[in-house]
Amino acid sequence: MTLDDIDRRILRVLQKQGRISNADLSDKVGLSPSACHRRVQRLEDEGILRDYVALLDARKIGLPTTVFVEIRLQGQADDILDSFEAEVKRVPEVLECHLMTGTADYLLKVVVDSTEDFARIHRQHLSRLPGVQQMQTSFALRTVFKTTALPV
Amino acid sequence: MTLDDIDRRILRVLQKQGRISNADLSDKVGLSPSACHRRVQRLEDEGILRDYVALLDARKIGLPTTVFVEIRLQGQADDILDSFEAEVKRVPEVLECHLMTGTADYLLKVVVDSTEDFARIHRQHLSRLPGVQQMQTSFALRTVFKTTALPV
DNA sequence: TGTGAAAACTGAACTAG
DNA sequence: CTAGTTCAGTTTTCACA
Numbered sequence: 001m002t003l004d005d006i007d008r009r010i011l012r013v014l015q016k017q018g019r020i021s022n023a024d025l026s027d028k029v030g031l032s033p034s035a036c037h038r039r040v041q042r043l044e045d046e047g048i049l050r051d052y053v054a055l056l057d058a059r060k061i062g063l064p065t066t067v068f069v070e071i072r073l074q075g076q077a078d079d080i081l082d083s084f085e086a087e088v089k090r091v092p093e094v095l096e097c098h099l100m101t102g103t104a105d106y107l108l109k110v111v112v113d114s115t116e117d118f119a120r121i122h123r124q125h126l127s128r129l130p131g132v133q134q135m136q137t138s139f140a141l142r143t144v145f146k147t148t149a150l151p152v
Numbered sequence: 153m154t155l156d157d158i159d160r161r162i163l164r165v166l167q168k169q170g171r172i173s174n175a176d177l178s179d180k181v182g183l184s185p186s187a188c189h190r191r192v193q194r195l196e197d198e199g200i201l202r203d204y205v206a207l208l209d210a211r212k213i214g215l216p217t218t219v220f221v222e223i224r225l226q227g228q229a230d231d232i233l234d235s236f237e238a239e240v241k242r243v244p245e246v247l248e249c250h251l252m253t254g255t256a257d258y259l260l261k262v263v264v265d266s267t268e269d270f271a272r273i274h275r276q277h278l279s280r281l282p283g284v285q286q287m288q289t290s291f292a293l294r295t296v297f298k299t300t301a302l303p304v
Numbered sequence: 305t306g307t308g309a310a311a312a313c314t315g316a317a318c319t320a321g
Numbered sequence: 322c323t324a325g326t327t328c329a330g331t332t333t334t335c336a337c338a
Contacts, residue, residue, distance in 0.1 A: 003213070014206035018170050021312060025249075035325050037314065051207040054166035056302050061155070061163075063302055066250060068259060078253045084298050092303035098218060098292035107220060107290070112304060138259070140250035144237050149298060150208050150215055150263060151244035175334060184305055189335065306338090313332070320325080 001048050006031065008152045010039055012123045015149035018052045062113050066140040069108040069126065072133045076104040080131045153198050158183065160304045162191055167301035170204045207280045214265050218292040221260040221278065228256040232283045243277045
């Protein structure tokens with residue numbers, strides 16, 4: 001599917017204000033409410049608009065610390081990767097898990113309350129992940145910025 | 153502020169379905185619509201519910217590739233950090249920028265179309281960032297999972 | 305918690321380019 | 322024929338009792 005300029009404007013607005021009313025959105029992008037609504041529906045049907053979510057203030061719910069964990073596995077056989085991934089999925093503090101280029105390396109993004117809390121999660125979950133050869137941890141001192149909005 | 157069990161349920165639902173109607177939400181958490189509405193408003197007022205956003209399918213808008221870039225700066229003087237951060241903010245493909253523990257290290261998360269596209273962004277933007285001593289790039293081969301939902 | 309007026313949503317019928 | 326508009330019935334929101 002091909003996006004025109006108005007589509008991109010709609011996406012830019014919704015990536016910042018996911019709960020804006022269709023009336024206000026149509027104003028912002030210069031369409032009538034129903035024309036705008038039809039476009040939004042098309043973007044949803046195509047799966048380009050994938051989800052609407054609420055974002056929480058991590059600090060205010062006691063998870064101010066972001067940790068990145070690099071993990072080298074013992075091999076790259078599919079069953080090693082599969083069982084590792086299955087276990088990682090069960091740790092709710094792990095928000096992202098990427099398989100990186102190179103030799104069976106994973107990068108995890110983890111949110112925790114504090115370094116002590118991370119120690120606990122490490123002890124209870126990460127240190128028990130199967131097939132791990134090496135693990136290296138880096139703490140974010142400060143998140144300069146973070147957005148979910150893709151450039152469209 | 154202290155969150156009770158129903159608050160947490162509300163937050164869990166809204167982190168997955170940010171546009172659910174108040175009527176449906178109140179059903180799911182077992183409250184009357186107006187009681188539920190009051191709680192949501194309180195969570196918004198407190199800033200715990202920070203934002204509602206739409207999430208896009210990165211693949212479908214031509215940004216299927218995630219790249220992590222580790223950067224070591226030449227020093228950790230405030231003005232070096234400040235000018236670096238100011239410049240990084242201007243690159244829309246950079247979704248996250250974290251200052252990491254250690255010696256003036258940054259970690260950037262970047263989304264691009266392809267390795268060639270990353271090469272362009274590197275050439276045009278990243279290689280021109282001020283104060284950079286060293287830069288190391290890792291590509292995500294495959295994103296196993298990724299969520300914006302914090303564990304509450 | 306329940307109520308009701310005001311706002312928003314959303315589909316149908318219609319129109320212009 | 323595609324993309325926009327107006328209009329009207331329905332649903333949702335949200336302030337107040």
